[in-house]
Amino acid sequence: MTDASTVVPLVSGLGGAVIGAAAAIYVPMRQRRHQSRDDERSFRERLIREEISALTRLRTTGRAWLDVLLRARQSLRAGLEVELNRFDDEVARTSLRAAAAAYQHPGPVREADQEVESLSTQIFNELQDLSWKLRAQIVEGPRAGEGIPEFSAQFDRINELRAALNVKLLERIEQLSRQLLR
Numbered sequence: 127m128t129d130a131s132t133v134v135p136l137v138s139g140l141g142g143a144v145i146g147a148a149a150a151i152y153v154p155m156r157q158r159r160h161q162s163r164d165d166e167r168s169f170r171e172r173l174i175r176e177e178i179s180a181l182t183r184l185r186t187t188g189r190a191w192l193d194v195l196l197r198a199r200q201s202l203r204a205g206l207e208v209e210l211n212r213f214d215d216e217v218a219r220t221s222l223r224a225a226a227a228a229y230q231h232p233g234p235v236r237e238a239d240q241e242v243e244s245l246s247t248q249i250f251n252e253l254q255d256l257s258w259k260l261r262a263q264i265v266e267g268p269r270a271g272e273g274i275p276e277f278s279a280q281f282d283r284i285n286e287l288r289a290a291l292n293v294k295l296l297e298r299i300e301q302l303s304r305q306l307l308r
Contacts, residue, residue, distance in 0.1 A: 174302045181295045181302075183227040184246060188291070191220035191253050192284060198260050199277060208264045217257045224250060242298070245291040252284045 195217045201208045228246045256277060263275065 133170065137176060171306060172305055178299055178302050180227065181242075181299055183223075184242070185295050187220065187224040187227040188246075188249055188253070188288060191217070191224050191257075192288070194220050195253065195256055195260055196281070197300065199281075200220070202260070202263060203276075210261070210264050213264055217261070221250075221254065221257070239298070242291065242294050245287055245294065249284060249287045249291060252280060252287065256280050256284070 194252075198208050198213055228243075228250060259280075260278060265273075
């Protein structure tokens with residue numbers, strides 16, 4: 127028979143080795159799991175922030191293009207000369223930004239996003255049409271005895287579409303902001 131004094135240290139030594147091995151496996155595994163969750167959360171937050179930024183750009187670029195057209199109309203109505211090259215440059219710059227903002231929307235396609243896309247397309251088309259009309263007016267110059275066309279109905283239509291788009295964009299931004307707070 128073996129002496130109990132030799133078995134107890136052997137059993138406790140084996141127990142300690144098993145506990146040490148389990149800890150050596152379990153602790154890194156648990157740390158990786160936490161790191162993976164943190165990485166996933168950071169990735170999701172980054173995507174949400176990018177989408178909010180894209181929605182904000184979509185909102186501001188359309189307004190910048192509209193401002194260029196409003197200034198040109200105001201100058202024409204006041205009888206001031208509008209420099210064609212400058213007008214073309216400003217329209218090109220703002221329209222390219224608006225187009226880039228519309229096509230760089232990173233969010234997943236949802237019904238609300240389809241509405242945003244539809245409204246954006248309508249606004250883009252209206253702004254493009256109005257740009258061509260104002261450009262033609264600038265090239266033509268003032269006509270003797272005739273006033274400058276107002277294009278008020280088209281400006282009103284653009285503003286209505288922009289108001290509808292802004293509602294959709296702000297709703298989406300609010301949803302995304304709530305997801306960030308979770």
